Amino acid sequence: MNLSINKEYLLKTAKEILSFDSPTGFCFDIMKTIAKRAEDFGYDFETNNKGCGIITIKGKSEEKVIGLSAHVDTLGAMVRSITSSGTLKFTLLGGPIVPTLDSEYCKIRTREGKIYTGTFLSTSASTHVYADSSSKKRDPENMEIRIDEVVKSKEDVDKLGICPGDFVFIDPKTTITESGFIKSRFIDDKGSVACLMGLLELFNREKIVPNYTVKILVSTYEEVGHGASYIPTDITEMIAVDMGCIGSDLSCTEYDVSICAKDSSGPYDYNMVTDLVNLSKKNDIKYAVDIYPFYGSDVGAALRGGNNIRGALIGPGVHASHGMERTHYNAFENTIKLLYAYLTK
Known part of the structure; x- marks a missing residue:
């Protein structure tokens, strides 16, 4: 397949999106950027009541509507309580590897x-003070957030205006290397959002019209399970574009587009998965088919929400998910190629 994917635009977009703070439930600022990008390309953008974005690409036919989804919400934390010494206890948003x-x-x-x-730290933070500084379990009960302000008590923190329920944004530390690696927290799933923006840029630049109308759902609550529980009612089939897993008993790499046959919610639509595999073979797209036992997607949320759709799951291979993640530009490119092939077949 000979597609003129704009590498510079794709990587620049990925870095910008990854640099936003958007833990699940707090995606207001980043959605403004997504909306502007879609509208600048000439595509309609709307927002549903819970803040998910919907981008519409008119197709040659409206016989059916194909849904694509990717989630812009990330893992994060929230202030749970304030200690007597002026540190913060936290509760998790989603499931980061603590x-x-x-x-x-x-x-x-x-x-x-x-x-x-501030800084996340163990409550036994110093090897010169605590015998269990290395061995103490790292979990929310044994960790706290040290604030970079002169605070010595709960009352001092209260004066800053910090309260339980305040969001805590984790530094993504986004880096793109000369060799094409993207290193960052939250490539799951902002990497896929960048791929969809790259697809929009390609369609707009090359004046490509998909065979059927496409609606892209940019969801904001995927990390807590209900991102795409409600989708536009005219969508008949849906592909969740989300990270591919890498590790033991899996064939996906950081250079592949992953095609998931089954995750924790059950098998994906057999015919859609078969189409995606055959399109990958036909177009010489580097892909892998895997089964993810500890995984759920926006398609699963849509099906549980009662939507009458067929569903599939693809996405760029991402190493070390929910920790310090990494992927490669080639995985982005292969993901865009497969989406293009599916939408124009």
Whole structure:
């Protein structure tokens, strides 16, 4: 397949999207950017009541409507309580690998919009003080957030305006290497959102019209299970574009587009999966078919929500999911190629 994918645009978009703070439930700022990009390309954008974005690409036929989805919400944390010594206890948003948070920088946003910086730390943070500094379990009960302000008590923190329920943004540390690797937290699933923006750029630049109308759902609550529980009622089939897993008993790499045959919610539509495999073979797209036992997608949420659709799941291969993740530009390119092939077949 000879597609003129704009690599510079795709990587620049990925870095911008990955740099936004958008933990699940707090996606307001990033959705404004997604809306502007879609509208600049000439596509209609609307928002549903819970903040998910819907981008419409008119097709040659409206006989059916194909849905694509990717989620812009990420893992994160929220202030649970304030300790007597002026540190913060936290509760998780989604399922980050908690030991990877130890010594990670973060920001705390108050309800009034004030931002403070801080660091996730073990409550036994110093090897010179605590015998269990290395062995203590890293979990929310044994960790806290140290605020970069002069605070010595709960009352001092109260004066800053920090309260339980305030969002905590985890530093994504996004880096793109000269060799084409994208290293960052939250490539799951902002990498896929970048792929969909790259697809829009391609369609707009090359004046490509898909065979059928396409509606792209950019969901905001996927990490807590209900991102696409409601979708436009005219969607008849849907592909969730989400990260492919890499590891034991799996064939996907950081260079592939993953095609998931089954995850924890059950098998994906057999005929759609077969189409995706055959299109990959026909167009020499580097792909892998795998089964993900500890995984759920927006398609699963849509089906559980009672939507009458067929569904599939594809996405770029991502290493070390829910920790310090990494993928490669080739996985983005292969994902876009497969989406293009499916929408124009």
